[in-house]
Amino acid sequence: MIRVLLVDDQELVRAGLRGILRAAFGFEIVGECADGDDAVAAVRSTRPDVVLMDVRMPRVDGVVATQRLTGEHDAPPVLALTTFDDDDALAGMLRAGAAGFVLKGIAADELQRAVRVVAQGGAWLDPIVTGRVLAVYRTTRSPxxxxxxxxxxxxxxxxxxxxxxxxxxxxxxxxxxxxxxxxxxxxxxxxxxxxxxxxxxxxxxxxxxxxxxxxxxxx
Missing domain, CATH: 1.10.10.10 (Winged helix-like DNA-binding domain superfamily/Winged helix DNA-binding domain)
Known part of the structure; x- marks a missing residue:
């Protein structure tokens, strides 16, 4: 089983993810957070293999939460999840140390594959927006x-x-x-x-x- 922590402020989205990432497909949802501020404590208590992290949250967003997580010892990889073609935010997730990103609305089997790849130490960059995101990443990163x-x-x-x-x-x-x-x-x-x-x-x-x-x- 691949242990997954969900971090998303929308209950409806988390419910949909629970349906996609269920035991029948080899996944276990070990915890859920409605805000990025709770992510570090949740990771410490549940020890997931992957954190599926929403980019846009009202209090602490995915970029800040990912920065906090990647500073932890033995931090699990973070896969960013967003409804927006927000190149700046996704580039920020890469700079924060995310292992990749997918757009909400991705096909269920593709999301399952993305989580598996990231859990195994790989990266997953959604091809729909990768070119634009990398362009933003290059122009905004520190020298x-x-x-x-x-x-x-x-x-x-x-x-x-x-x-x-x-x-x-x-x-x-x-x-x-x-x-x-x-x-x-x-x-x-x-x-x-x-x-x-x-x-x-x-x-x-x-x-x-x-x-x-x-x-x-x-x-």
Whole structure:
């Protein structure tokens, strides 16, 4: 079972999510919050595998709540959920450390897949708005001069792995494409994160887009 914490101020939305993420499909809703202010305490008490976080909430929004969560030891990944094509807010979620985002109204099976991918350490960026969100992210992030030339520190294999991460591939998919073990891929991913000072897979996708690495082909 994948343990999920729901953070959304609308009871109707949470009810819908409960119906989609139920035990029959391999999920367990371990807690619910109606405001981002309660998220940290709820994570500490329920220890979820994934936090499904609304972006827009009246008191403490998803960006602030995600910033608080990612500062916690062993924090679970956060998947942002929004009804708005709000590029600024979603870019803010990436900067706060979210592992990805989906739009409310996503098909049930796609939401289930997104939660599974994030629970397994992957990233999920809704393709409908990813291009625009990354454009906002690039223009509003703080400068990071140390990382500008950081890609040069990657080995050719690490660049191949990063290119595939940028295209949304999971570790298992990368292992099949490169004909290596998933453990080897995990080692490469850890090296990439360390060398590039990246906190999660979503940040790696942004880096790959920014540096044109997604355009490389894997041998």
């Amino acid at each position: 990071a001069p140390r990382r500008d030339g950081a890609a040069a520190a990657l080995t050719s294999r690490e660049r191949e792995v990063l290119a595939l991460i940028g295209r949304g591939a999971t570790n298992d998919e990368i292992a099949r494409l490169l004909v290596v073990s998933p453990l080897t891929v995990k080692t490469h991913v850890n090296h990439i994160f360390s060398k590039l000072d990246l906190r999660n897979r979503a940040a790696a996708i942004v880096f790959a887009f920014d540096h044109g690495i997604t355009e490389q082909s894997a041998d």
